[in-house]
Every structure is written in C-alpha cells, then in structure tokens.
Amino acid sequence: MASKTPVGFIGLGNMGNPMAKNLIKHGYPVIAYDVFPEACKEFQDLGAQVTESPADVAERADRIITMLPSSPNAKEVYTGANGILKKVKKGSLLIDSSTIDPAVSKELAKAVEKMGAVFMDAPVSGGVGAARAGNLTFMVGGVEQEFNAAKELLTCMGSNVVYCGEVGTGQAAKICNNMLLAISMIGTAEAMNLGIRLGLDPKLLAKILNMSSGRCWSSDTYNPVPGVMEGVPSSNNYQGGFGTTLMAKDLGLAQISATNTKTPVPLGSQAHQIYRMMCAKGYALKDFSAVFQFLREEESL
Numbered sequence: 001m002a003s004k005t006p007v008g009f010i011g012l013g014n015m016g017n018p019m020a021k022n023l024i025k026h027g028y029p030v031i032a033y034d035v036f037p038e039a040c041k042e043f044q045d046l047g048a049q050v051t052e053s054p055a056d057v058a059e060r061a062d063r064i065i066t067m068l069p070s071s072p073n074a075k076e077v078y079t080g081a082n083g084i085l086k087k088v089k090k091g092s093l094l095i096d097s098s099t100i101d102p103a104v105s106k107e108l109a110k111a112v113e114k115m116g117a118v119f120m121d122a123p124v125s126g127g128v129g130a131a132r133a134g135n136l137t138f139m140v141g142g143v144e145q146e147f148n149a150a151k152e153l154l155t156c157m158g159s160n161v162v163y164c165g166e167v168g169t170g171q172a173a174k175i176c177n178n179m180l181l182a183i184s185m186i187g188t189a190e191a192m193n194l195g196i197r198l199g200l201d202p203k204l205l206a207k208i209l210n211m212s213s214g215r216c217w218s219s220d221t222y223n224p225v226p227g228v229m230e231g232v233p234s235s236n237n238y239q240g241g242f243g244t245t246l247m248a249k250d251l252g253l254a255q256i257s258a259t260n261t262k263t264p265v266p267l268g269s270q271a272h273q274i275y276r277m278m279c280a281k282g283y284a285l286k287d288f289s290a291v292f293q294f295l296r297e298e299e300s301l
Contacts (some may be wrong), residue, residue, distance in 0.1 A: 004028050006049075007153060008057035008064035010077055010084075011098070012039040014240065015124065016067035018131040019097070019157045023065075024048065025134075026156040031061045053082035062089050063153065068098040070249055078108050090116035095150055097138070099123045099175065099246075101253050102168035105141065109167040118146050121167055122154060123174035127222070127242055129231070135159045139177075141170035175257060178250040181218070182271040182288070188218040189292035192225045202228050224289035233287035241287035248275040 004027050009020040012034040020043065024030055030048040033056065034040050040050040051057050054077045057064055064084060068074050074096060078084050084094065094112055096105065096119065105121040112119035120142030130136045136158035140150060147163045154161045164170050191214065195205040202225045210220040223229045226237075233241035251272035258265045278284070278294050286293075 005063070006031050006061045008033075008061035009067070010034070010054050010057055010064065011067035011069075011073075012036075012043065013067065013069070014128050014243075015097075015131050017042075018128065019065070019067060019124075019136070020048070021046070022131075022134045022157045023153070028153075028156070031057050033057050054078075054080070054084045055082045055086040058084040058089070058092065059087040062092040064092065064094050065153065066094070066096045066098060068096075068100075069246065070098070071100040071104040074098050074100050074104060074108065079111055085111060085115055088112070088115050088117050092117040093146065093149055094119045095122050095153065096120070097122050097124050099178070099250055099253070100171060101256065102171040102175075105168045105171050109142070118143060119167065120146060120150050121170040122150060122161075123170055124158065125174065125177055126158070128240055131157070138162065139164050139170040139173040141165055141167045141172075143167075171253075172257070175250055175254045178247065179254040179265065179268045179271065182247055182251055182275065183267045184216045185218040185222075185224060185289060186271055186274060186291055186295075188216065189224045189289075189295050192219075192223075192228075192292060193295055196225075218289070222289060224292035232289070234289050234292065238283075238286040238290040238293065241289065243284065244275055244278050244286055244288045244290060245284040247288040248272065248279050251275055 006029040007023055008031045010033045020030055024046055032040055032043045032048045033051045033054055044050050066077055109119040122138045122140045124136045124138055126136040134157055137160040138154045138158045139162055141164050151161045164173050196202055206223055206228045209215055222232050224234050226234050254268050255272055283290050
C-alpha cells in the first residue's frame with residue numbers, strides 16, 4: 001500500500017461502499033467521507049482514514065472519486081461551505097461517478113478548472129452486483145489527456161472504462177442507457193405479468209424469452225418476477241439494487257435533456273410517469289424492478 005498514493009472517496013452508499021472497498025483491495029489507501037457517519041465505520045475497520053468533510057478529503061488527497069445521489073448533492077460536495085473546492089490542491093484529479101444533469105457536470109468542471117484542478121464525469125452502469133464484483137462500466141467525459149490517469153483508478157472498480165468525449169458526455173451516455181433500461185424493465189414486467197395471467201409458469205416464460213428475440217438484460221440478468229432468479233432484488237422483496245427514486249431521478253434528467261434538444265422520447269416520458277407514480281405509492285425505496293409488483297397491483301394502468 002505504501003507504493004500507492006491515497007485516493008479520496010466521498011459517498012459510501014449502496015454503490016460507493018463496494019466501489020471504495022475495491023480500491024482498498026487493489027492496495028489504495030482510502031480517505032473517506034459520507035454525510036452519514038455510520039457509513040464510514042466499516043471503512044475505519046478496513047484501515048481507511050475517515051474525515052469530517054469533503055474539504056478535509058481534498059486537503060489529504062489529490063485524487064478524489066465522488067458517488068452521490070443527485071445534482072444538488074454533487075453541487076454541495078464540490079462547491080458548498082465545506083466542499084472539495086475549499087481545499088482542493090492544484091493538479092488534483094476529481095472524478096464524479098454520480099448520475100447528474102450533464103449541464104451540472106459542465107458547471108462543476110468550470111469551477112474546478114478555476115482552482116487549477118481537473119474534473120471528469122464518470123457515471124457507472126451495472127448496479128450493486130457489478131460494483132461488488134468490480135465489473136462496472138464507466139462512461140467518462142473530460143479532457144482526453146487525463147483519461148489514462150482516471151482509468152488507472154476506475155479499472156480497480158470496473159471491467160469497462162469508455163472515453164465518451166468532453167465533460168458531460170459520460171452523463172449523456174448514462175442517462176440514455178438508463179432511459180432504455182427503464183423502458184425495457186417495464187416491458188419485461190408487462191410481458192411476464194401477461195404470460196402469468198395466461199397460465200404460463202414464470203420460470204418457463206423467462207426461459208423462452210431469454211432464448212428468443214425478446215431477450216434483454218431485464219429478462220436474463222435482473223428478472224423482475226419474484227422466484228425466477230436468485231441473487232436479484234425481486235427475490236429479496238425488492239430490497240437492495242437500484243432504487244425506484246433514483247430511476248425516477250435519472251428519467252427526469254433524460255426528460256430535461258430531451259426537452260433541451262427537442263428530441264421526442266414518448267416511451268421515456270411514459271416510463272418517467274410510471275416511476276414517479278411508484279414513488280408516490282410507496283415504492284420509492286424498493287428496487288426499480290418492483291415495477292412488476294406495481295403493475296400487478298395497478299390494474300387500471
């Protein structure tokens with residue numbers, strides 16, 4: 001570990017926790033911060049340094065990864081009263097793996113640049129399972145000359161690290177991916193629900209879909225029907241995984257981008273409405289694959 005310089009990690013939630021652990025496994029000393037102190041205790045036990053604020057992380061590390069829930073959280077962590085930019089060192093590399101508005105990523109990049117540091121957006125795909133296994137996909141936006149420096153750290157947490165272009169393009173790729181994911185999950189849930197009501201065994205139907213043209217990630221890797229697959233949220237009362245409220249947030253980002261670019265996304269818009277309804281009806285903290293359960297209960301849809 002002595003041969004590797006410390007890496008700051010801010011945001012130790014469902015995704016950030018296993019990501020930071022993978023950095024530790026690869027020999028990087030981690031300097032950690034989370035707004036919830038209890039999230040940091042486990043990292044103290046693993047030998048990480050725990051700080052009192054994002055500014056303290058920036059004071060101790062010149063490479064920092066942030067994994068935060070939303071655009072306001074990212075703004076606060078970077079530009080707030082105790083934010084990273086209060087004590088950031090010149091030449092620091094700041095990598096934001098949150099999924100936020102591309103415009104906010106560009107705004108943060110400008111603020112970071114004024115401090116003589118480098119900002120890259122690097123949102124992820126793959127979910128909690130891939131985060132634990134170190135198999136995430138990172139979509140990276142920023143100055144191309146800095147990509148290799150970012151990739152050195154990101155490959156400790158992911159199996160695919162893709163350069164997308166200037167700052168904000170990583171976020172653009174992520175929100176497009178998640179819009180498609182939401183649409184395909186709703187479609188899978190609808191197809192499975194219809195088949196079950198027509199008398200088909202759900203495991204048999206899933207098998208047929210997965211050897212046919214309807215196959216998709218939502219059907220073959222993350223099936224939303226309880227009991228069809230092991231090790232996924234649908235078989236654990238939709239606990240863990242990617243929360244419905246976060247999917248609704250990402251779909252909202254896609255809607256903003258679609259409006260700004262005058263791009264028609266009728267299915268994306270419908271998916272956004274469905275996930276917002278789920279949040280309003282008690283599904284906010286459940287995994288987004290709970291749309292299957294929601295549709296079974298909402299026969300009027």
